[in-house]
Amino acid sequence: MEYEVVVGLEVHAELSTDTKIYCSCKNSFGSQVNSNCCPICTGMPGTLPTLNEKVVEYAIKMGHALNCEIHNVCKQDRKNYFYPDLPKAYQISQFDIPLCGNGYLDVIIDENANTKRIGITRIHIEEDAGKLLHDESFSGSLVDFNRCGVPLIEIVSEPDLRGAQEAKAYLETIKSILQYIDVSDCKMQEGSIRCDINVSVRPAGSKAFGTRTEMKNVNTFSGAVRAIEYEAQRQIEVLENGGEIHQETRRWDNLKGQNFLLRSKEDAQDYRYFPEPDLLTIVVDEQKVQQLKDSIPELPNVKIPRYMREFSLPFYDANLLAENVEKSRFFEACAALGTVQPKNISNWILGDISRIFNEKSISFDDTSLTPENLVAMVKLVEDGTISNTGAKTVLEEIMFTQKSPQQVVEEKGLAQISDNSALQAIVRDVLDANAKAVSDYKNGKTNVVGFLVGQCMRASKGKGNPAVLRELLIAQIDAMQ
Numbered sequence: 001m002e003y004e005v006v007v008g009l010e011v012h013a014e015l016s017t018d019t020k021i022y023c024s025c026k027n028s029f030g031s032q033v034n035s036n037c038c039p040i041c042t043g044m045p046g047t048l049p050t051l052n053e054k055v056v057e058y059a060i061k062m063g064h065a066l067n068c069e070i071h072n073v074c075k076q077d078r079k080n081y082f083y084p085d086l087p088k089a090y091q092i093s094q095f096d097i098p099l100c101g102n103g104y105l106d107v108i109i110d111e112n113a114n115t116k117r118i119g120i121t122r123i124h125i126e127e128d129a130g131k132l133l134h135d136e137s138f139s140g141s142l143v144d145f146n147r148c149g150v151p152l153i154e155i156v157s158e159p160d161l162r163g164a165q166e167a168k169a170y171l172e173t174i175k176s177i178l179q180y181i182d183v184s185d186c187k188m189q190e191g192s193i194r195c196d197i198n199v200s201v202r203p204a205g206s207k208a209f210g211t212r213t214e215m216k217n218v219n220t221f222s223g224a225v226r227a228i229e230y231e232a233q234r235q236i237e238v239l240e241n242g243g244e245i246h247q248e249t250r251r252w253d254n255l256k257g258q259n260f261l262l263r264s265k266e267d268a269q270d271y272r273y274f275p276e277p278d279l280l281t282i283v284v285d286e287q288k289v290q291q292l293k294d295s296i297p298e299l300p301n302v303k304i305p306r307y308m309r310e311f312s313l314p315f316y317d318a319n320l321l322a323e324n325v326e327k328s329r330f331f332e333a334c335a336a337l338g339t340v341q342p343k344n345i346s347n348w349i350l351g352d353i354s355r356i357f358n359e360k361s362i363s364f365d366d367t368s369l370t371p372e373n374l375v376a377m378v379k380l381v382e383d384g385t386i387s388n389t390g391a392k393t394v395l396e397e398i399m400f401t402q403k404s405p406q407q408v409v410e411e412k413g414l415a416q417i418s419d420n421s422a423l424q425a426i427v428r429d430v431l432d433a434n435a436k437a438v439s440d441y442k443n444g445k446t447n448v449v450g451f452l453v454g455q456c457m458r459a460s461k462g463k464g465n466p467a468v469l470r471e472l473l474i475a476q477i478d479a480m481q
């Protein structure tokens with residue numbers, strides 16, 4: 001029998017606010033164990049929490065980005081459970097009225113930028129718990145409370161995802177949006193994004209959902225893919241052998257590549273949720289909600305298909321440009337000038353410009369590059385005035401001096417020689433000096449022409465027109481005995 005794999009995801013993302021959600025402790029990673037906590041975030045008797053306004057703003061921004069309704073009047077609730085990393089024995093979260101609900105996300109599922117709409121059930125705010133440290137040299141476990149009170153949003157999807165690859169595309173889109181609107185640094189290695197994964201299977205074509213299981217705290221996207229594939233296969237095997245699936249929580253072990261039964265699934269009632277008595281109702285005025293909505297830029301999942309449509313860019317280029325706010329802004333400013341091929345602009349931004357940025361750890365603001373002078377340079381290449389090699393020299397100059405491309409071309413004498421008689425002489429010299437390459441060519445190794453063009457370019461100090469040189473080379477070799 002064919003099965004369909006149904007997945008719903010709960011993504012926990014740490015918000016990048018300056019301070020924690022209910023106290024003024026720094027919201028930072030990597031401090032010395034138990035040095036970044038206070039009586040409030042460790043829940044000492046007699047302390048009172050105060051909600052960090054930025055947490056609400058960041059969560060509303062994500063709500064807008066995922067097309068949610070914003071519940072601008074809502075409350076916080078206590079979720080009661082015992083665990084050694086939770087000194088208060090409850091977590092402040094949101095139960096029946098989340099800050100954001102009923103949204104959707106269009107996820108790009110292939111390289112033609114076709115999208116699939118995934119329902120977003122809710123986004124709520126909550127505090128993170130501490131962390132247990134298991135030390136081999138020690139017969140117990142240690143606890144670090146630094147993470148207590150770090151602000152989180154939990155983004156819950158509808159069970160609209162089918163299979164591991166769609167789930168991965170969804171996770172990557174969520175991550176790119178969190179970074180794009182600047183509410184989370186999404187450092188996976190620091191556990192900034194973790195997800196709980198709900199998986200069920202059903203016979204292909206069936207409308208009813210199968211019984212689902214949940215895997216908690218998967219903290220890499222590749223781990224999520226493997227966990228989903230493993231669990232789907234496990235469930236199919238159980239069903240094929242006449243068994244039934246039980247609603248339960250299973251622990252994914254990424255090293256073993258297996259999951260294990262943790263406990264039968266707890267229900268909401270097990271947590272004895274009740275309204276948090278120490279905090280006021282959250283009230284955000286409509287004007288603020290609208291202002292946050294207006295602050296959301298066009299997002300990568302919308303930008304990518306538009307770039308492919310409007311500028312005829314391949315998916316690869318559109319994707320790389322769209323995921324970087326500065327690169328996409330610069331690209332659009334160049335394309336708006338309308339005088340050169342958008343693909344050529346993209347090649348320079350994603351190629352040499354990105355390479356220089358990486359080498360020097362800089363960005364556009366650290367250079368004198370403007371859309372006008374990049375486009376002027378691309379134009380010089382397009383009309384054959386300079387070669388690609390010459391353009392690389394021009395680029396370095398216009399990035400780090402105030403000179404115009406035209407000025408650099410004149411000063412450095414970079415204009416290409418397309419004049420045949422001058423190039424003929426260069427070709428003749430190069431062929432004389434490379435008899436072995438000529439005989440290789442005659443013996444069928446025609447790709448040796450690339451090497452000879454390179455030699456001619458060098459002899460012309462980068463000024464020869466490579467297309468013309470290639471023609472002349474082939475013609476002269478063919479004419480030789």
Ligand SMILES: [Zn+2]
Pocket residue numbers: 020023024025036037038039040041042149
């Ligand atoms: Zn604190």
